[in-house]
Amino acid sequence: MDFSKIGEKLKDFVSKKHVANIIVVMAVLVIALIAYSDFFVKSSNTKSSPGKLQDDVLVQTANRELTEEEALEKKLKTILETMRGVGRVEVMITLEMGSEIIPASNTVNSIDTTEEKDSSGGVRLMTSQSSTQNIVTSNNGSQQKPLVLKEIKPQINGVIVVAEGAENIEVKAELYDAVKTVLQVPGHKVQIYPKN
Missing domain, CATH: 3.30.300.30 (ANL, C-terminal domain)
Incomplete structure (x- = not known):
């Protein structure tokens, strides 16, 4: 066996043109395999258990809150x-x-009064009011639900x-x-x- 001839043929095969073609063919094969597996796995699941699917739909409907x-x-x-x-x-x-649900809430009211005196002797009173309201929640496991005071x-x-x-x-x-x-x-x- 002549290793130099094998090496030359390998170099020719691995040239830029052939490498690009090989990559394209491999990409097409991977996409085809993914599409094939998704299509046949989904169709076999729906064919093998149509009653189960219908049961799940019925269970979901039955579990719906009235x-x-x-x-x-x-x-x-x-x-x-x-x-x-x-x-x-x-x-x-x-x-x-x-x-109508009336939730419990924390309300914080604040009043700020500022007195300003100018150079001519005048006095001004500035008053600002703000109010912040937050709904009180209770932790129920991983969920937070508002604390309800009254439901009408x-x-x-x-x-x-x-x-x-x-x-x-x-x-x-x-x-x-x-x-x-x-x-x-x-x-x-x-x-x-x-x-x-």
């Missing part, structure tokens, strides 16, 4: 369906606005109840009284309808 309207509707529906003569019930409650619940604008059995006047009257009592709303804000 709004005040939804919570009230759910409680009212549950209680109305247990009444004698009433079948399935649908409830809709509209609220004026969301809850929203006013109910109206209630509609659609119930099986509401075509009976006695059942309708009992539903009407139950809704007025539990929600503490005047009668003109409550409507009861029979269900198809």
Whole structure:
């Protein structure tokens, strides 16, 4: 074997033109491998467990916190369906606005008074006031939450109840009284309808 010939061929191969081509080919191969692995890993995960994905979506939906309207509707529906003569019930409650929360706060008021005398004997009093308000928070693990002094619940604008059995006047009257009592709303804000 002639090492000088091998060395010359190696030098020719490693010339600037060939090195640039080799780098380009290697970069294309790396990009292709990354794209290939991302595409097939994602598609195999979705193919192998479509039920799991749907379960996760259902779990996320179930873990969602109910709004005040939804919570009230759910409680009212549950209680109305247990009444004698009433079948399935649908409830809709509209609220004026969301809850209003009044947080605790630290307020610092300061008043600075300065007296200035000029060369002619005049005296001026300068007063400046400033106020700083900070919301008081409490640490709950890794979260900071404001300390709540008072929470004002929203006013109910109206209630509609659609119930099986509401075509009976006695059942309708009992539903009407139950809704007025539990929600503490005047009668003109409550409507009861029979269900198809």
